[in-house]
């Protein structure tokens with residue numbers, strides 16, 4: 001009871017809960033079982049494995065004995081990550097899959113190569129916070145393309161494989177920043193912010209969209225044995241944070257989580273028994289969390305549907 005109250009207070013007051021302190025207090029007070037179920041015979045796909053949270057998650061999945069598909073957009077960085085992960089874990093069943101998540105053609109090519117491969121866990125981790133408005137080769141704003149549209153298309157193109165591989169899990173790595181924003185269905189590609197760019201707002205909107213899409217995929221896959229969850233890792237010391245939020249990183253540096261601490265709930269969602277018993281949750285530090293802290297961020301059913309329809313239309317997903 002005390003543990004639960006402390007956990008909730010840390011969560012709602014943001015700073016204590018999102019830092020390494022929050023992770024360590026919860027780990028100790030809740031008495032987390034560090035020994036997660038083994039994953040031999042399971043195939044886990046993780047995007048964004050070349051640094052930060054994705055790399056740490058891939059390492060933990062490899063330690064649990066999974067076959068891990070390491071999705072990276074650069075062959076050299078992917079090969080280096082694989083070599084380091086094999087050396088760290090002794091698991092040689094790790095395979096680099098090249099894909100630029102911001103490119104619809106690249107996502108389609110990856111899905112094509114995956115046909116016939118069972119998929120038990122898919123982790124949509126790759127992401128970015130854009131310093132300026134850029135569009136991809138498909139003409140899509142790059143944060144929306146990478147954080148939302150690419151993962152949406154990959155989920156759609158692997159849906160039948162996931163169903164056939166069930167029990168299976170899809171995990172969207174969102175951000176606590178999403179609490180600050182409502183989904184921007186009338187401006188998903190941030191054209192309205194082009195002249196007054198705020199990357200953190202654009203990023204947070206994509207992270208809000210991820211949480212809604214996880215819920216909608218969970219509804220679509222209900223009863224299939226494929227569960228879908230979103231999570232946020234807290235504030236984690238990664239190259240991404242250092243590059244895109246240098247001032248924030250400097251102030252909170254001593255309190256930032258390690259990538260392993262940030263990845264913990266991803267691996268728990270992918271391996272533990274409890275997350276398989278529900279779907280459509282939003283998690284942080286192994287506990288379901290609210291998806292809204294402010295009434296102003298709540299979206300309507302029409303906006304949820306509009307987000308889904310826009311993703312289908314822009315990606316050409318077969319759903």
Ligand SMILES: NC(=O)c1ccc[n+]([C@@H]2O[C@H](COP(=O)([O-])OP(=O)(O)OC[C@H]3O[C@@H](n4cnc5c(N)ncnc54)[C@H](OP(=O)(O)O)[C@@H]3O)[C@@H](O)[C@H]2O)c1
Nearest residue numbers: 048049050051052053100101102126127175235236238240
């Ligand atoms: N760190 C935090 O405090 C924090 C907080 C909340 C949420 N998150 C979320 O956690 C996830 C991981 O972030 P991180 O902090 O670990 O960042 P990071 O160190 O910058 O890692 C991002 C990863 O995504 C990959 N990536 C980026 N764009 C890609 C693309 N178009 N195609 C394929 N891969 C791409 C990067 O690959 P390259 O090596 O090729 O660039 C890298 O492997 C992100 O979704 C982020 O929003 C992080």
